[in-house]
Structures are given as structure tokens and as C-alpha cells.
Amino acid sequence: MQNIIADFPNQLKNAMEIGKHFKRNETHQINNILACGLGGSGIGAKIAKLLNLNKLSVPFESINDYSIPAFVNENTLVIATSYSGNTEETLEAIEKCKSKNAKIVIIASAGKLLELAKENNWPYIIVPGGEQPRAMLGYSLIQHFYVLKAFGLIDNQFENSILEAIEIIEKEESAIKDNARVVAGQMYEHTPVIYSNPSLEGIAIRFRQQINENSKMLCWHAVIPEMNHNELVGWAGGNDKIVVIKLKTDLEYYRTSKRWDFCKPVIESKTKQIIEINAKGKSLLTQALYLIHLTDWISLYLADLNEVDPIEVNVISSLKSKLSELK
Ligand SMILES: O=P(O)(O)OC[C@H]1O[C@H](O)[C@H](O)[C@@H](O)[C@@H]1O
Numbered sequence: 500m501q502n503i504i505a506d507f508p509n510q511l512k513n514a515m516e517i518g519k520h521f522k523r524n525e526t527h528q529i530n531n532i533l534a535c536g537l538g539g540s541g542i543g544a545k546i547a548k549l550l551n552l553n554k555l556s557v558p559f560e561s562i563n564d565y566s567i568p569a570f571v572n573e574n575t576l577v578i579a580t581s582y583s584g585n586t587e588e589t590l591e592a593i594e595k596c597k598s599k600n601a602k603i604v605i606i607a608s609a610g611k612l613l614e615l616a617k618e619n620n621w622p623y624i625i626v627p628g629g630e631q632p633r634a635m636l637g638y639s640l641i642q643h644f645y646v647l648k649a650f651g652l653i654d655n656q657f658e659n660s661i662l663e664a665i666e667i668i669e670k671e672e673s674a675i676k677d678n679a680r681v682v683a684g685q686m687y688e689h690t691p692v693i694y695s696n697p698s699l700e701g702i703a704i705r706f707r708q709q710i711n712e713n714s715k716m717l718c719w720h721a722v723i724p725e726m727n728h729n730e731l732v733g734w735a736g737g738n739d740k741i742v743v744i745k746l747k748t749d750l751e752y753y754r755t756s757k758r759w760d761f762c763k764p765v766i767e768s769k770t771k772q773i774i775e776i777n778a779k780g781k782s783l784l785t786q787a788l789y790l791i792h793l794t795d796w797i798s799l800y801l802a803d804l805n806e807v808d809p810i811e812v813n814v815i816s817s818l819k820s821k822l823s824e825l826k
Contacts, residue, residue: 500713500802500809502694503634504795505672508665510637511788515661517624518645519636524622527602529576529650533568534561534643535592535719536580539633540606542708544580544789546701547643550784554653556664565591578646580639582632587822606642608635622649631810633712636705657784664788667779672718679796682744682774686797688803689742689772693720694759698783702790703746708796716801723758731762737769748786749779771823 503510534544534553538669541563548559560568571577577596583587584607593615595605605616608628616623622803624629624646626638641661647653668675691710693817695703710718721730743766766773776793778786 500631500799503630504792504799507637507792507795508668510635511641511661511665513536513585513656514638514641517626518642521622521624521642521645521649523605523649524620525606525699527576527650528574528799529652530572530574531557531570532559532576532578532647532652533571533596533601534563534578534580535567535589535596536639537563537586537588538708539631539636539712539751540580540586540589540639542581542633542705543636543639544578544643545704545814546640546787547647548699549656549698551644551647551785552698558654562592564588567592567595567599570592570601570720571601573602575599575601576646576650576652576669577601577603578606578643579603579612580606580642581610581612582628582630582635584608584612584614590615604646606639606646611724620636623681626799632745633709637788640791655751656782660780660782660784661788663782664785664792665801667785667789668792671743671779675793676796679793680800682776682797683800683804685772685774686742686744686801689740691716691718691742691744693718693744693746694723694726695720695746696748696755697722697725698751699746699748699778699790702794703789705791706744706746706794706798709795711800712812713795713798714801714805715807716805722764723755727758727762731765734765734769739770739772741770742772744772745773745775746778746790748783750783750786785792 544561579593603621605623608612644657693703707718707720779789780786
């Protein structure tokens, strides 16, 4: 896992090379977008959706389920991502999208999803295989941007943002790792609560999921302003076993930033463990990629402190094996 995290800038470079070759096979009228995927693949779709909301002129929904929304029809662009290509929820959702004649694009490294793409003449993108899906987020996330671009839904500005992220990460890698070690130390033996603004929610979810799978810990996340209308009250029952990590960006609405200034003392009255992580980069995508990388390191150092294997997810394997016995 350590080598793959360290290789993130190269993963982004390779992802760009792969994405540049993607072409749609016919011209369609696209009225809406649906992304289907679970876990380490589904989160790429969610991040891509949230980062593109202010650029897209059509609605973008992302699901992590067997069922699909009723709006799906022949004018829906469906992007299905599964690293293994064999995740049952994604496969079932795609069969349903197929029955609605949706325009389906597949992102996978192998598996039944790729076979389906070839059988049905759907455009597909093959990403390098053989790793844990969550370790290859750079591939699935970036491919979503290239698919949206190929369908004329966004321009190619995102490429500059990826290049900027690569530059920052390569230049600052040693400082990023030092920072991650310190943050992991502060999080150790505490329950993490991650806060972000709405556009970085995908990054907060990714961080939570990495803490779950890599560090083997429970964790939750919430978004400002929404948490100001519920969870903030819950802090009456907060305690010093909680560590709060606030993902900060200088690209958010000023009233949202001010809300955090108010929340902080409320939380501080219950726990002194508040860590603010500042994103780096000119665009939201650059900042998101920077944060993904930094928080991946944090989850890995936390796994070290917890003395657990960051790769092992045996409980998920047993769940899948039990499910395979179901008719
Ligand atoms: O990307 P996929 O192959 O569809 O996998 C989706 C998810 O499947 C399993 O549950 C793995 O343990 C997760 O780590 C992974 O993210």
C-alpha cells in the first residue's frame, strides 16, 4: 500500500495518458448522467460529480446500489466503474440501465463488466489491474473527467489542474508525509470526525473510507453548512475521545468559512483535538487531489500506529462469499 500511495503522481500521469485515448463511439443527446460504482470505485464517481457540479449543464447523480433512478432512459449517460469488473451491485445496476437503452460507458481493469462492454459495443476504458480498488482511485476518478469531456459535457481545463496537483505533490512529498505522520499521531486512539464543505464532501468520504479499510477504525463525516442544522447540537454530548479533522479550502463561499469559525469554539469546549488541514492548489480539483494524497498517507500511518495490515479486508471477502451462496 505504501508504494502505491507514494506512486500517486505517476498514477495521475498514467490516468491522463489512458483518458486521452477515450472516444465515444456515436453522438448522443445527453440529458442527464448517472454514475454507478461501489467502495473505492464509487467514490471516484462521487468526487467527480461534486467537483463538476458548477460546470455541468445537466444533472449528475451517483449511486452505490443495485437499483437505478427512474429518470434513466436513452438520453442518460451511464458511467459504470468497477475495478474488478465483478461487483454484483454495479453489474445488476448496469443490466437495468441496459434495459432502459441508456448510453453506457465502462471503466474497469477486468471482469464481467468489461465482457458486457465488448458484447454490447459500449465504449470502455481499461485501467491497470492487480491492486486493491481503493489504491487505484486516481485512475477511476480521472477517467470520469475524460468521459465527461468526450461527451462534450466539460472542457479540458481539468488537465491543467491535474498537472498542477502532480507538481505540488512531487515537490512537497516529504513535507506531506511529515504532516501526515503528525496528524496520524494526533488521531491515534481517538474517533475521527471529518468536516468539509459540500464540494469537498467526496474527499471527506474518501478519507473516512480509507480510515475504515486501511486503519481499521470507525469514523464519520459531515458537511458544513448542513451539520450546522443538526450535528452541531449533538456536540452537547461530545467528548475528548473524538478528534475533529476539518478539510479547509480557500475556494469556498465566505459564509461557509464563517460558519466554521463559529463551530470551532463549540467543538473545542468538548475536545481539544481539532486538526485543520489546508488544501493546496489553484483549483478545487488540484486541492482535492492534494487532499486525497495527504489523507491516504494519514490512513496508512494510522494503520501503522494501530498495528494493522492496511491491505487486509477479510470481513468484506467473507461477506461476498456468504452472498455468493444466496440464490
Ligand atoms: O471496484 P470494485 O472492484 O467494484 O470494488 C468495489 C469494492 O469491492 C470490495 O468491497 C473491496 O473490498 C473494496 O475495497 C472495493 O472498493
